[in-house]
Amino acid sequence: MRFHHAALILALILGWNAMAHSQDAPRPPSDVIAVDQPNDVGNTVDVSWSLSPDDRADVSPRLVTRYDVYRRAVGEEEFVKVGDQPPGASTLADSNAVRDTEYLYQVVAVGPDEAESAPAAAAATVVPRMEYFRRDRAWFAVIVFCICSTVVAFIVIARSGRELYIRKIPGLEAVDEAVGRATEMGRDCLFVPGIMDINDIQTVAGINVLSRVSQLTAEFGARLEVPTARSLVMTAARETVEASYYAAGRPDAYNEDDIYYISDEQFGYVAGAMGAMVRERPAACFYMGVFYAESLLLAETGNSIGAIQVAGTAMPAQLPFFVAACDYTLIGEEFFAASAYLSGEASQLGSLRGQDVGKLLVAFLLLVGCSAATIAGLTDSDSAETALTFIKDHVLGDKGFLP
Amino acid sequence: MYTFLRDLDRRWIFLLMGIVATVPILAGWRFPEDPSPMVRDVFHAIEDLPDGSRIFMAYDYDPASQGELHPMALAFTRHCALKGHKLYFFTLWPQGGPLIQQNIRLIERNFPDYEYGEDYVNLGYRSGQEGPIKVIVTDLRKSVAVDVNGTSLSEIPMTRDIRNIQQMDLIVNVSAGYPGTKEWVLYASTPYNIETVAGCTGVSAPYLYPYYPEQLAGILGAIKAAAEYEYTLIEEYPQLKDDPTAQEALRRMGPQLVAHVTLIVLIIVGNTIYFVGRSRGDVT
Amino acid sequence: MKRTVPLIIAGTVGFVLIVSYFIPYTESWGEDAMTWFNILAAIAFVLGAGNLVKMHLKKISDQQAGWGYSAITLAAFFFTLIVGMLKIGVTPSEKYPTNAWAGPYDQAGSAFRWVYDYLFLPLSATMFAMLAFYIASAAFRAFRAKNVEAIALLTTAFIVLLGRTYAGVWLTDWIPEESIGLEADALRLDNVTGTIMNTFNLAGMRAITIGIALGVASTSLKVLLGVDRSYLGSTDD
CATH class of the missing domain: 1.10.287 (Helix Hairpins)
Structure with a gap:
């Protein structure tokens, strides 16, 4: 009987030790693979592994609290920790590797109280290499090249003096009409170039339209006020308006102070611009550039003072507000086209034609993609399925130029 | 008449x-909600991650949009903390800093076990619009060398081994405009395959829907989606049922x-x- | 010269940014270009602040209409600038307790934070909230069923307005999930709203976005190639 008790106690102690051991040091992960990350500068290695059998979400507290990933360069003695991942995670991108160095990776499962499993090493070493071209963006490069070369080709054709048919943009006459009306009424014009800085291409397009508007105000003798939300936009707008007044032979009418900075803060700027509208009561208001929530605030205030309003923006979310509250709105790409159209220069009109051909190209690609998807969906055609997979994985995906 | x-x-x-x-x-009118599939996707993107995952909380909004976006930001923070995730707060909006601090106050009040530096860190504001995204996606320290208190990231346990945000398991972006969700999708999520969910104002939601579900795992559009998210959260974590601070968006559905x-x-x-x-x- | 140098800078930096997207080795060049722009934009703040002060001082000295607002603007500007720069009310950080200015400028309890919490925050929220009132007046004034397109727009607006609230559920909750073998609950207002937003609206947005992308590409190319120089103040060199 005494022997039995002793055996039971011994078994309990041994069992407890075994349990304690399994709680402290989890079993190691397996199948560790380290591969060079493609399309990078040669500083990243993707490490993946199969989870430790002790890494189970249904056990509480968890027997694996994290995975530590180590590496050593071939020729070095010690492994260095490069990162860790929470339980359940089985990948880590080591983006701190040195190009063209051979590494060996190992992963350790860590349990409660920092007890580490035996390390699981990758079967093979890995050498991170630099790629000279991002193959995953090859198709994107092709599309960019096609569209850019189309635009450049038409600019060259236009410069050579050949007549190009350019589509009419409805609403553009409104710019001339609005300035004319303001002049007749003896009131000002207000131009709001959006709330973004000059590095936004919409602001540049807005400044291009400003060039035309200021030319008209110089010719008609109307006052033009331009409140800006960015210092750099103020400087660019001053240069543009001054050049227009000089070109119109009215340098005396140019007043630098009419183009002024209010605030970078969105609603601070809007409050300032709305205040100017209510006090000065301009007869024509132009909103050309990037707009957010302030679009309706500006347009409704302009409406309340009875101004004729023309807006242009490529902010899809704000277009409905401008369409509802303004007299004319240049929608999306029309806005960019307008800046070329208004300039009247042959080379700029050529770019507009190039833009249209680009649209045709995109429409064609859409048609090809949709047809392939439709045919693959409705029939068992292998070729349609192959085409669809190619489009998804290679043209739109990141699997490179060719299979 | x-x-x-x-x-x-x-x-x-x-x-x-x-x-x-x-x-x-x-x-104080309240109404029941029926969470849409997109809201459920957002919820599961956070819920299904292993406990203790790294979440980059990019909160790009300001006091102006606080009424519409703050409830969803708080709901995101609360949900991540309930799951025990590690939170890295960051903003590209100069006015966003104090709003992040309000999120941190929520953690301090409701999750006393959460420790600064171990479980959450405030990386603060970085200027340059989308510029910092392009930088931190390959090299975090090049743009963010210290946290909001001036402590080096190498001295903070949860940032010590972080080289860039590709090591994050999820980006949660709350965006009031530019720079915001679109920039995170263009410069981080899509090129580097980082799973991302977003919350945005109602007016900009249609603009972001084309990114779902390939480039964004889910989108919360406006206060309505935030209310549905809170509703889902309460369903999953019934202890929140009597907590009025967990129902900020639901409260706004009446007006x-x-x-x-x-x-x-x-x-x-x-x-x-x-x-x-x-x-x-x-x-x- | 005044325009040639900026054109060369714009062209070079633009092409570096394009190239850096495709060639891994040049990735960091694009980041550097962005950093330079940020530095320039930060310096330009001084330009903006200088212009703001000059404009409003002039308005006050000339006693132009609304000069009182100018006085308030200047007072607010200098007050915020001073309390922020001098970190008034900021306690030193725990890490550097002996350095009086070691704490963050927007620390809770500081004067700057007070301005943020009790002036900036409510004022910004007020401006944003004004949208609700402006939308109401625009809805009353501008949404007219003038033609077929406008009627379609109005109908869609009604459905989405209702579908985005509990009203949509309440009004159409009676529609069964299935009827005559069809998924009848697709006709519930909240589901119709989802279909409108995720199908029709999404398709339209995609088309607009593609058009915008092409416009951006075309305009960017014009700028990079120096075809469009109006943003520099002249079409001539």
Whole structure:
């Protein structure tokens, strides 16, 4: 009987030790693979592994609290920790590797109280290499090249003096009409170039339209006020308006102070611009550039003072507000086209034609993609399925130029 | 009556809107929600991650949009903390810093076990619009060398081994505009395959829907989606049922309902005036 | 010269940014270009602040209409600038307790934070909230069923306005999930709203976005190639 008790106690102690051991040091992960990350500068290695059998979400507290990933360069003695991942995670991108160095990776499962499993090493070493071209963006490069070369080709054709048919943009006459009306009424014009800085291409397009508007105000003798939300936009707008007044032979009418900075803060700027509208009561208001929530605030205030309003923006979310509250709105790409159209220069009109051909190209690609998807969906055609997979994985995906 | 309505000063409409929005706030009206599939996707993107995952909380909004976006930001923070995730707060909006601190206060009040530096860190604001995204996606320390208190990232346990945000398991972005979700998708999520969910203002939501579900795992559009998210959160974590701070968006659905109905009434009245005017020859 | 140098800078930096997207080795060049722009934009703040002060001082000295607002603007500007720069009310950080200015400028309890919490925050929220009133007046004034397109727009607006609230559920909750073998609950207002937003609206947005992308590409190319120089103040060199 005494022997039995002793055996039971011994078994309990041994069992407890075994349990304690399994709680402290989890079993190691397996199948560790380290591969060079493609399309990078040669500083990243993707490490993946199969989870430790002790890494189970249904056990509480968890027997694996994290995975530590180590590496050593071939020729070095010690492994260095490069990162860790929470339980359940089985990948880590080591983006701190040195190009063209051979590494060996190992992963350790860590349990409660920092007890580490035996390390699981990758079967093979890995050498991170630099790629000279991002193959995953090859198709994107092709599309960019096609569209850019189309635009450049038409600019060259236009410069050579050949007549190009350019589509009419409805609403553009409104710019001339609005300035004319303001002049007749003896009131000002207000131009709001959006709330973004000059590095936004919409602001540049807005400044291009400003060039035309200021030319008209110089010719008609109307006052033009331009409140800006960015210092750099103020400087660019001053240069543009001054050049227009000089070109119109009215340098005396140019007043630098009419183009002024209010605030970078969105609603601070809007409050300032709305205040100017209510006090000065301009007869024509132009909103050309990037707009957010302030679009309706500006347009409704302009409406309340009875101004004729023309807006242009490529902010899809704000277009409905401008369409509802303004007299004319240049929608999306029309806005960019307008800046070329208004300039009247042959080379700029050529770019507009190039833009249209680009649209045709995109429409064609859409048609090809949709047809392939439709045919693959409705029939068992292998070729349609192959085409669809190619489009998804290679043209739109990141699997490179060719299979 | 026709003449009165035709020449109605817009300030009467402002007054009407003010009154109808105030009543449900004072009365505390609440309505049940039926979470949409997209809201459930957002919820599962956070819920299904292993506990203790790294989440980059990019909170790009300001006091102006606080009314619409703060409830969803708080809900995201609360959900991540309930799951025990590690949170890295960051903002590209100069006015966003104090709003992040309000999120951190929520953690301090409700999750006393959460420790700064171990479980959450405030990386603060970085200037340069989308510029910092392009930098931190390959090299975090090049743009963010220290946290908001000036402590080096190498001295903070949870940032010590972070080289760039590709090591994050999820980006949670709350965006009021530019720079915001679009920039995170363009410069981080898509090129580097980092799973991302977003919350945005109602007006910018349609602009972001094309990114779902390939480039964004889910989008919370406006206060309605935030309310549905809170509802889902309460369903999953019933201990939140009696916590009014976990129902900020649900509380705002009352005024939204009444305001929408008022808008419909105004449109109908406006059209009635238009048609009466046309029959009388006042308008063409 | 005044325009040639900026054109060369714009062209070079633009092409570096394009190239850096495709060639891994040049990735960091694009980041550097962005950093330079940020430095320039930060310096330009001084330009903006200088212009703001000059404009408003002039308005006050000339006693132009609304000069009182100018006085308030200047007072607010200098007050915020001073309390922020001098970190008034900021306690030193725990890490550097002996350095009086070691704490963050927007620390809770500081004067700058007070300005943020009690002036900036409510004022910004007020401006944003004004949208509700402006939308109401625009809805009353501008949404007219003038033609077929406008009627379609109005109908869609009604559905989405209702579908975005509990009203949509309440009004159409009676529609069964299935009827005559069809998924009838697709006709519930909240579901119709989802279909409108995720199908029709999404398709339209995609088309607009593609058009915008092409416009951006075309305009950017014009700028990079120096075809469009109006943003520099002249079409001539």
